[in-house]
Amino acid sequence: MKESQHPNRPAATPTSSGNPVEAGSAFPNPLQPTRQQPVELGRRRHQHKRIRDPELRQQLREHRRRRLRRHGRRAYIRSVYFLPSMATLGNAICGFASMYVASLDRSEPNPDAWTTWFQVHNFVAAAYLILIAMLFDALDGRLARFTRHTTDFGGQLDSLADVISFGCAPAFLALHLFKAIHPEHWPWAMTVPGIPPMVSRLVWAIGALYVSCAALRLARFNVSNAHGEQHHFSFLGLPSPGAGGAIAALVLMQQDLSLAQWHNSVITSIASSAACACVWCLPIVVLATGLLMISNVRYPHLVNRYLRGRRSIGRLILVLAFVLLFLVAHRYVLAIGMVLYALMGPASMAYARLRNRGTKSVAA
Secondary structure, eight states: OOGGGOTTSOOEEEOTTSOEEETTSSSOOTTSOOTTOHHHHTTSTTGGGGOOOHHHHHHHHHHHHHHHHHHHHHHHHHTTTHHHHHHHHHHHHHHHHHHHHHTOOTTSOOSOHHHHHHHHTHHHHHHHHHHHHHHHHHHHHHHHHHTTOOOHHHHHHHHHHHIIIIIIHHHHHHHHHHHHSOGGGSTTTTTSSSOOHHHHHHHHHHHHHHHHHHHHHHHHHHHHOOOSGGGOSEEESOOHHHHHHHHHHHHHHHHHHHHSOOSSHHHHHHHHHHHHHHHHHHHHHHHHHHHHHTSOOEEEOHIIIIISSOOOHHHHHHHHHHHHHHHHOHHHHHHHHHHHHHHHHHHHHHHHHHHHHHHHHHHO
């Protein structure tokens, strides 16, 4: 008896190639869709329009709807991968614009109204551009982690942008501000006009050292960086945005003290002396922040460490007070806050050493 005529087996059905396939076989005819095939048939676009069985067409529509609901968010996120790179490039552009604005000559006439405004407020605008670069730097990391697209290319591009915005631009701004102060403010103005060559070279060397430290710090960060939000609760060394932001905020406070209109002559004299002191402190701040960037001092990530998750009412009130003070006098709050953040690392390290020494002496 032939195999196809066995009484206990179902009859075989011919396929398009002419080879018979049994009805109960594991290889059903692909031209005869069954209820177990909606996934295979749903992969082709508009294929459900060629299916005449209304029940099967309904199953294909439902399957396609569930698949789009399941993968729609992921497909949308994949389509916005360019946003982190755009934010990183915005960071670099702000750093370059800060250097360009800081180098504008106020005495040179210009027909462009925007350029004229930047000439008059060159140091203030350059400092604000560095702070805007900080916002772009914070935004690109958030976008990269949100889109689940943290790649080595993005990390390298971010470090290159940080070298421009928080390495070259702050040192360039501090150097130009130091040289642009009127000669009558210097203690040697009665004997030597302008800045002595030795002081000018020293300030330039401090700026060059700061740029070198920023590049070394970012190279070390690239080597030891781990992707993911859980790995960003502290930094080894002062972060480059914190160093650049401290210099930019100090420039903003100095400009506010020197250019603000005070109604009292005593307050005006005090503000002028404070502005001159800020200029003298600027090379020291540049040198200190540059060395802190390559140090082994731990700095906390303020947002991830102190603001994420459930916090106490006292911390909420403290943050609210900081925001209100920022709205009242943002230049002074930024300058004092960022300088204190730069000093937080050494102060915490010194306190921990003193505490360990006291514990060892008590145990002995």
